[in-house]
Amino acid sequence: MLDIKLIREQKDFVKKEIEKLYIDAPIDEIYELDEIKRNKLFIVENLRNKRKTLSSEIAKEKDASIIQSKKEDVKTINLRIKEEEDLLRDIEDKFNNLMLEVPNLPDPEVPLGKDDSENIPVSYFNEKKTFDFQLKTHYEIGEAKGCLDFNRGVKISGTRFYILKNSFAKLQRAVINFMLDTHTCEHGYEEVYSPFMVNKECLIGTGQLPKFADNLYMDTDSDMWFVPTAEVPVTNMYRNEVLNACDLPIRHAAYTACFRKEKMSAGKDSRGIKRGHQFDKVELVKIIKPEDAKEELFKLIADAQDILNRLDLPHRLVKICTGDLSFSAAEKYDIEVYAPGINEWLEVSSCSNFNTFQARRANIKFKRxxxxxxxxVATLNGSGLALPRVMIAIIENYQTIDGNVRIPEALKSYFGSEEII
RNA sequence: GGAGAGAUGGCCGAGCUGGUCGAAGGCGUUCGCCUGCUAAGCGAAUGUAUGUUUACAAAGAACGUACCGAGGGUUCGAAUCCCUCUCUCUCCGCCA
Incomplete structure (x- = not known):
């Protein structure tokens, strides 16, 4: 959420910034409502003050007839208060709902651009491997080895679900542990295992709601929503709290499953395990002082990249342009790993700086x-990393001519004795 | 799931036979005094949000309003009475 004072005092600046996002936001409407709201609030407060004064006069008054007439006065005032309060409440509801639909403003350093075609790959890491044989995709390898079962996944849960079996299931488990250990033991994050279901407030807090409800699985009867990312439960751990400066920065690493409806055209991205309705992810979340945001963001990106370096996987860092920024982000970098089998750069992490945007929504504060x-506070997060795509990258980059997969050096202590699957 | 108890400021804890209660008291914290240093002692300050006015570079200041788990209701007036919900604790049942 933006600071209403910013809209109040620099409306044109805010509008200009939001134009860069290629999103419509009702800034003019908010500006006007804010003024109407303040006027109405002033009226209501004055009436309440009158009532309060009269009531305390009644308490001191001895004369029964004066008491009676003052009671009548207050009754009359109360009618007006009720009327005005109802109006005020409508205005406030409308105002709050509109405020929740305004995206974060882009950081000045974010490049201008209208969509993902204008994102900028800023640097490349680890050479693409060369192969002297016909490459297979991860799903060809997985199905051939009995490690991936798409048909039964669809049978039990529907499209975009799959089952990992045998070595692939074990590999994923190894990668999760490897990532968590690296982040906690080497990068200084504190591990968190959170619920996979949260209430609506949390999703408003991090910005998924109200705008993106159609990408979420939920049981509205009990107000339980499946998390689309661990960002939601972990950031919201601190909702409605005032933290001490000495507790900051808070750095968490959390493994969760993630659930997304991904209502996109059938067929697109549907081969393989690249985009399912359920996937595992290790997420990095930071709660920090606002002035540390830049520095901490780059450390977070480096921490996520370190996983790919240790796995010796080719990847690149992509600077996201204004038009492709997510709703809550002020700036964002994607990390994309190269998968030679399907010949694609796959987004394995999205590292964002939210400044105080989420903190305003979730009411997370600190005292200096x-x-x-x-x-x-300011909040940051980024995947560290998303499992299916790291799996794809490992399987396709470490494949051998005979259709097997070598285990990366870094995973050997996690995977057990086999060197090849 | 059944029965009961409870939810008050950073914490503990009064108030709950409705009227200067934003809330006693204690602890903590901050500042000052005292002291060879520390402790003790003494004095003072100490919630959040928001509006209006003032100031406007900023901090601030004055006044107001709301907030005693959340939402309704009764009343001239509610932390105090009534209803609904949420959560916590204890006991019983069930269970990985």
């Missing part, structure tokens, strides 16, 4: 000193 005023 014991007696200083609470301020909003």
């Amino acid at each position: 000193e014991n007696d200083s005023k609470p301020e909003f």
